[in-house]
Amino acid sequence: MNIHLQHQARTVDCRNCGDPIRIGEQSIRQSYHNFAGKSRMRFYHLACFLQYMMQWYVENPFAPTPRGRRAMVIPEGLRQERANIIASYSYNMKRKRELISGGEFEKAEMLDSKFDILKERIKGVGGVPKSWN
Numbered sequence: 001m002n003i004h005l006q007h008q009a010r011t012v013d014c015r016n017c018g019d020p021i022r023i024g025e026q027s028i029r030q031s032y033h034n035f036a037g038k039s040r041m042r043f044y045h046l047a048c049f050l051q052y053m054m055q056w057y058v059e060n061p062f063a064p065t066p067r068g069r070r071a072m073v074i075p076e077g078l079r080q081e082r083a084n085i086i087a088s089y090s091y092n093m094k095r096k097r098e099l100i101s102g103g104e105f106e107k108a109e110m111l112d113s114k115f116d117i118l119k120e121r122i123k124g125v126g127g128v129p130k131s132w133n
């Protein structure tokens with residue numbers, strides 16, 4: 001939706017009060033696209049548009065929206081345990097990468113059993129993270 005300040009170029013009726021806006025009068029042109037995607041215009045007297053805006057603010061009161069990622073719903077005591085498991089997973093992942101880059105593939109494969117154990121443990125404290133699959 002766009003709002004244009006203008007001097008009226010042709011006589012139209014005000015959207016709010018229905019009285020005509022005469023040529024040369026200061027007016028507000030509101031242009032927008034309707035649901036069918038067609039361009040539409042509405043015209044207002046300055047005072048009428050102010051009234052329209054005040055009405056909008058009454059109908060749409062301030063409602064603060066929460067920002068950021070929602071905190072996981074998990075009992076406070078289990079939060080630390082979950083963090084520990086995730087830290088352990090990250091450490092083992094890093095260790096596995098190091099072993100693979102060092103060419104020690106057998107040792108790297110041995111770590112896989114640890115990941116399974118960690119997955120089992122974290123199921124009880126909030127579920128397995130998506131990135132672990």
Ligand SMILES: [Zn+2]
Nearest residue numbers: 014017045048
């Ligand atoms: Zn009006």
